[in-house]
Amino acid sequence: MSQKIAILGSTGSIGTQTLDIVSQNPEDLQVVAMSCGSNLDLFETQIRKYKPSLVSVGTEDLAKDLKTRLSDIDIQIQYGMDGLIAVATSADADTVVTAIVGMVGVQPTIAAIKAGKNIALANKETLVTAGHIIMPLAKEKGVSILPVDSEHSAIFQSLNGERQNQISKILLTASGGPFRGRSYEELENVTIEDALKHPNWSMGAKITIDSATMINKGLEVMEAKWLFGVNLNQIEVVVHPQSVLHSAVEFMDGAIIGQMGTPDMRLPILYALFYPNRKTLYAEPLDLFKVGTLTFEKPDLETFYGLSLAYDAMDAGGNVPTVFNAANERAVAKFLHNKIKFLEIPEIVSEAMMNVDFISNPTIEQVLETEQMTYDFIESRWQ
Ligand code: NDP
Ligand code: MG
Numbered sequence: 483m484s485q486k487i488a489i490l491g492s493t494g495s496i497g498t499q500t501l502d503i504v505s506q507n508p509e510d511l512q513v514v515a516m517s518c519g520s521n522l523d524l525f526e527t528q529i530r531k532y533k534p535s536l537v538s539v540g541t542e543d544l545a546k547d548l549k550t551r552l553s554d555i556d557i558q559i560q561y562g563m564d565g566l567i568a569v570a571t572s573a574d575a576d577t578v579v580t581a582i583v584g585m586v587g588v589q590p591t592i593a594a595i596k597a598g599k600n601i602a603l604a605n606k607e608t609l610v611t612a613g614h615i616i617m618p619l620a621k622e623k624g625v626s627i628l629p630v631d632s633e634h635s636a637i638f639q640s641l642n643g644e645r646q647n648q649i650s651k652i653l654l655t656a657s658g659g660p661f662r663g664r665s666y667e668e669l670e671n672v673t674i675e676d677a678l679k680h681p682n683w684s685m686g687a688k689i690t691i692d693s694a695t696m697i698n699k700g701l702e703v704m705e706a707k708w709l710f711g712v713n714l715n716q717i718e719v720v721v722h723p724q725s726v727l728h729s730a731v732e733f734m735d736g737a738i739i740g741q742m743g744t745p746d747m748r749l750p751i752l753y754a755l756f757y758p759n760r761k762t763l764y765a766e767p768l769d770l771f772k773v774g775t776l777t778f779e780k781p782d783l784e785t786f787y788g789l790s791l792a793y794d795a796m797d798a799g800g801n802v803p804t805v806f807n808a809a810n811e812r813a814v815a816k817f818l819h820n821k822i823k824f825l826e827i828p829e830i831v832s833e834a835m836m837n838v839d840f841i842s843n844p845t846i847e848q849v850l851e852t853e854q855m856t857y858d859f860i861e862s863r864w865q
């Protein structure tokens with residue numbers, strides 16, 4: 483029997499690669515629901531190809547437009563947050579792939595877990611801001627949270643058959659992004675185009691900028707803490723520019739077990755959807771002879787201090803990770819709209835962390851309030 487999946491964010495980088503995995507496994511995977519923001523041209527093509535029975539788009543106007551385009555087929559079309567939640571809780575779905583970007587993924591992910599769906603989690607912002615609610619809820623509901631993020635998939639694979647209490651540390655690898663090796667001063671005038679040139683991975687704009695600031699790695703440290711239940715001081719970021727070792731775990735006897743492969747997100751997507759089975763991925767496998775050399779270095783925490791701020795945010799706890807994440811989302815959007823300079827991204831995150839009111843154990847409502855307070859603070863200082 484095929485596994486039925488719902489995809490939040492089917493038109494994005496992870497979404498389209500998830501659909502590629504569906505195309506490679508037509509007997510085993512079926513898309514029953516999916517959502518997009520505003521890319522109706524691609525969404526329409528996807529709907530005609532994968533035939534979900536329920537879809538959602540960003541706004542009411544877009545939903546009307548889509549209805550006209552799809553007047554020849556029988557399909558339920560919704561929009562906005564209600565639409566995302568409908569897709570996430572779609573009665574037919576077994577697993578929800580959270581390929582949407584940003585905190586907008588929090589409520590649909592929680593709704594999916596409450597509805598008993600397994601989560602193939604790409605949307606790290608959800609765990610960063612609401613991990614303290616999501617992890618216990620998933621446990622209570624008996625659903626699996628399967629990592630799609632490549633590093634977390636590598637860690638998950640490395641932990642197969644191992645005992646959690648025998649982990650010494652997690653070695654979270656990072657490519658270092660396009661600005662690895664540069665000094666703080668050298669980043670003063672970098673452009674959007676420079677920041678969007680990731681050396682190894684092709685991804686959506688937001689995460690590509692996050693990789694350039696290394697704030698992505700900060701978000702991933704927090705994501706790893708929630709997924710694997712380790713202490714912050716057990717997570718070490720290792721810069722590995724070749725992006726071949728996708729992360730590793732060191733155990734108490736000194737053994738390091740990691741997962742290597744080409745930088746292709748379809749592997750972690752495939753693994754999350756078929757776990758604990760492995761399937762053929764129709765792609766070029768890693769050629770170690772071509773790779774030749776693997777190198778490892780410590781991150782430059784002075785230039786890329788956004789990464790240190792992530793440790794501070796997680797250490798402070800409460801709503802501070804939400805402030806960190808929301809401030810970063812807003813700052814990245816401003817940078818992509820040419821409103822601020824690259825180096826203002828960590829500056830805004832740092833200022834927001836110092837200025838937004840602390841809440842020790844935020845409910846979901848308070849997480850969302852914190853998001854709004856953070857945006858209000860930023861808009862009062864940076865237009
Ligand atoms: P993209 O920007 O490529 O895609 C985002 C998707 O979300 C699109 O389908 C977009 O729709 C949709 N979307 C965005 N905003 C909204 C909104 N307000 N309402 C409804 N839908 C919305 O992102 P990525 O695929 O790169 O990343 C997705 C998530 O996965 C992020 O959390 C990222 O950190 C994580 N991730 C991504 C990796 C990658 O390789 N790309 C690797 C590891 C993690 P539309 O385009 O139609 O507007
Ligand atoms: Mg990653």
